[in-house]
Amino acid sequence: MFPLTVAIFSLFSYAVVAEDCLTALNWSTGKGRILLNGQPFVLKGVNYFGFETETFAPHGLWSKSLDGLLDFVRNNNFNAIRLPFSMEMALKNPAHPNVNCQANPRICKLNALDLMGAFIDSCAARGILVMLDSHRLSQGGGITELWYDKGYYTEARVLEAWDIILNRFGSKWNVFAIDLKNEPHGAASWGWKKQDTDWNWAAERFIKLFKNTRHFKHIGARHGNFKGLFFVEGVQANAASPNKNSPTHFWGENLEGVTWNPVKTGNRNLDARIVYSPHVYGPDVFNQAYFKVGNFPANMPDIWNMHFGFAKDRTGHPVVLGEWGGHYRPGSPDEKWQNALADWLHKKCMTDQFYWCLNPNSGDTGGLLNDDWSTANTRKLNLLTRVVPHPTKVKRTNGQICVTHGRYLNSDCHKADQTTISSDSTASQEQYASDGHLESGVKPE
Numbered sequence: 001m002f003p004l005t006v007a008i009f010s011l012f013s014y015a016v017v018a019e020d021c022l023t024a025l026n027w028s029t030g031k032g033r034i035l036l037n038g039q040p041f042v043l044k045g046v047n048y049f050g051f052e053t054e055t056f057a058p059h060g061l062w063s064k065s066l067d068g069l070l071d072f073v074r075n076n077n078f079n080a081i082r083l084p085f086s087m088e089m090a091l092k093n094p095a096h097p098n099v100n101c102q103a104n105p106r107i108c109k110l111n112a113l114d115l116m117g118a119f120i121d122s123c124a125a126r127g128i129l130v131m132l133d134s135h136r137l138s139q140g141g142g143i144t145e146l147w148y149d150k151g152y153y154t155e156a157r158v159l160e161a162w163d164i165i166l167n168r169f170g171s172k173w174n175v176f177a178i179d180l181k182n183e184p185h186g187a188a189s190w191g192w193k194k195q196d197t198d199w200n201w202a203a204e205r206f207i208k209l210f211k212n213t214r215h216f217k218h219i220g221a222r223h224g225n226f227k228g229l230f231f232v233e234g235v236q237a238n239a240a241s242p243n244k245n246s247p248t249h250f251w252g253e254n255l256e257g258v259t260w261n262p263v264k265t266g267n268r269n270l271d272a273r274i275v276y277s278p279h280v281y282g283p284d285v286f287n288q289a290y291f292k293v294g295n296f297p298a299n300m301p302d303i304w305n306m307h308f309g310f311a312k313d314r315t316g317h318p319v320v321l322g323e324w325g326g327h328y329r330p331g332s333p334d335e336k337w338q339n340a341l342a343d344w345l346h347k348k349c350m351t352d353q354f355y356w357c358l359n360p361n362s363g364d365t366g367g368l369l370n371d372d373w374s375t376a377n378t379r380k381l382n383l384l385t386r387v388v389p390h391p392t393k394v395k396r397t398n399g400q401i402c403v404t405h406g407r408y409l410n411s412d413c414h415k416a417d418q419t420t421i422s423s424d425s426t427a428s429q430e431q432y433a434s435d436g437h438l439e440s441g442v443k444p445e
């Protein structure tokens with residue numbers, strides 16, 4: 001009896017998995033979800049770093065083939081890669097990235113930008129989407145607190161680098177998102193009404209460059225080809241927030257400022273493409289006081305909710321972890337932390353995420369690949385299968401892009417699609433005039 005029931009159930013679930021094919025993907029957000037062609041996009045993402053470093057190439061290509069590494073990503077059911085790069089890489093386009101010619105004969109002589117193009121196309125061939133992530137200013141300088149520095153990398157120069165990247169890659173079908181700045185921290189503030197440190201204002205300024213109305217044709221022409229999503233990370237401290245004595249945050253984790261100062265550009269189309277993207281880590285990366293208390297990890301959901309989880313219901317925008325991870329060693333506090341986070345993501349319908357990372361050479365986390373760059377950490381892969389068992393699938397065939405919609409394990413997450421987030425949707429109706437410009441915003445330009 002039981003096996004029969006299972007068989008019937010799978011038949012039904014198979015029957016509702018529809019494929020839809022279009023000439024271009026339509027990205028938006030709604031009710032706390034990323035929407036692809038109007039339906040929830042179930043994201044299973046992984047970070048793959050290297051372009052932002054001194055190699056000016058994804059790591060591992062110094063010995064392994066790109067095709068083999070991307071096959072690993074695809075075969076483990078990931079549908080997206082977050083791809084860090086540096087502004088220096090974009091502006092200088094170094095001629096000799098570190099790529100082994102025997103393993104990669106087709107791509108080993110390319111300059112950095114051509115290599116990035118080849119990387120994106122190799123992802124496209126496997127139905128892997130790419131998020132371009134502005135991870136560092138210069139390859140050697142570490143991650144800066146702000147989105148610019150007081151030296152060479154002025155805000156104007158950073159935008160120039162984005163111009164180069166978007167002119168080249170912004171209209172590739174599988175470039176579905178850009179991450180405006182990796183891990184604002186230190187001096188970065190949110191809602192302090194300070195031009196030179198308010199990350200929320202900088203994000204708004206940046207996203208407005210994508211306005212493509214008849215009033216803004218000159219600027220629209222600059223970036224109008226990019227139709228994907230804008231990922232906005234949090235800050236570390238310095239958020240104007242209703243929370244008193246909020247426990248300390250990781251870099252980019254703090255979205256508390258969203259309560260009073262959500263990112264809004266005044267343009268309905270652009271605002272519908274904004275995703276909040278905190279980074280959060282466990283004891284392997286930094287042993288916060290709240291990892292050392294007796295009831296850990298049962299204390300974590302309240303902290304995650306206060307730091308960033310609330311923002312999904314509060315704003316109706318998706319909240320998608322851009323980085324999380326750790327060594328996941330058996331019996332370790334980090335393993336407890338990752339399991340607790342996975343459970344909480346299910347409850348919150350927030351399982352869309354990018355895991356850190358594919359690379360084994362991330363000292364404080366390790367990778368999905370072991371140090372040999374070929375065998376897998378199956379415990380981590382199993383964890384991620386549990387987090388996202390049924391990701392959305394995309395593939396390109398005969399000039400069309402076909403989508404097989406995914407499913408969340410927690411069926412309540414699909415029920416939530418039927419409901420509206422009443423307070424926020426009413427507010428946004430009121431704020432937009434018919435031309436899509438903000439009528440009664442709370443902030444000066």
Ligand SMILES: *[C@@H]1O[C@H](CO)[C@@H](O)[C@H](O)[C@H]1NC(C)=O
Nearest residue numbers: 026027028029035037038039
């Ligand atoms: C894209 O999807 C959104 C959300 O479902 C919808 O409102 C919009 O009309 C779609 N745009 C196009 C060009 O299909």
